[in-house]
Amino acid sequence: MQQQFELVMDNVRRVIVGKDDVIARLLVAMTARGHVLLRDVPGVGKTMLARSVAASMACVFKRIQFTPDLLPMDVTGSNVFDMRRRVFEFQRGPVFTNLLLADEINRAPPKTQSALLEVMEERQVTVEGETHKLDEPFQVIATMNPLDHEGTYALPAAQLDRFMVMLSLGYPAEAAEVHMLNVHLQPDAPLAQLQPVITRDDFLGWQRTVPMIFLSDELKRYTVAVVQSLRGDPRNLQSISPRSTIQLARAAQARAMLRGRDYVVAEDVQTVAPDVMGHRVLLADGRAGREFVVEALHRVAVPR
Structure with missing residues (x-):
């Protein structure tokens, strides 16, 4: 597993330059089945980090852009009436994935933030009394901007407690930022070139080994x-x-x-x-x- 870990690290650092420590700490939390809160200024690579990790593990990746008008059903899904069959069918929301990026989570009102509580803790969604289990693995990586407070809502303590760790990428060192230009000014986006280096089952094996x-x-x-x-x-x-x-x-x-x-x-x-x-x-x-x-x-x- 240590070899697989190094493969993932090498793959992600092809996109995220000069942040090996943060990548490793993120992978530790995910391996422990923990959710991650990335609190940092815009443009430091929070979204790209989440997408790179998902691509390296062959995991399904989905993103929710949290906004003030986002509703709980936009997160979890809802029952929709099928006119042809005349029955209600559950339409899955974006939480039905392996790696969910909750972008700018503090821009959504508390009611919408609370829609994630059950999902993050129990890895299931309950809509109108019916429970829907999520596939494994299920990890949430949420981002928030510490500087821009206009139009934001404070995360309640119950929500914060669901996140195993809170990390910050910070600005890259000078040499790393120069190398970042060499990587990201190429004709092809480095993220588009990433190929999985381990399977989803390999990552599940990591998580199942931790309690041992x-x-x-x-x-x-x-x-x-x-x-x-x-x-x-x-x-x-x-x-x-x-x-x-x-x-x-x-x-x-x-x-x-x-x-x-x-x-x-x-x-x-x-x-x-x-x-x-x-x-x-x-x-x-x-x-x-x-x-x-x-x-x-x-x-x-x-x-x-």
């Missing part, structure tokens, strides 16, 4: 201690759910697996913790959540 990665009792207690440290700090104004603890442990297992190990070490927990917990804390002084999580990691004793 050994997590010792000492590291379980360490994981809980990190969460308890964040939860008990009076500077944190937001509660941290037990779901967060599970996702932190699962992300650590995924990182260990993709690094070729069948066991988790403390470094795995420490590395994924800022990504998993950073958007789950709220500080009165406006500091970034990631920095707060790093402080907590320094306070908690590491098991030997």
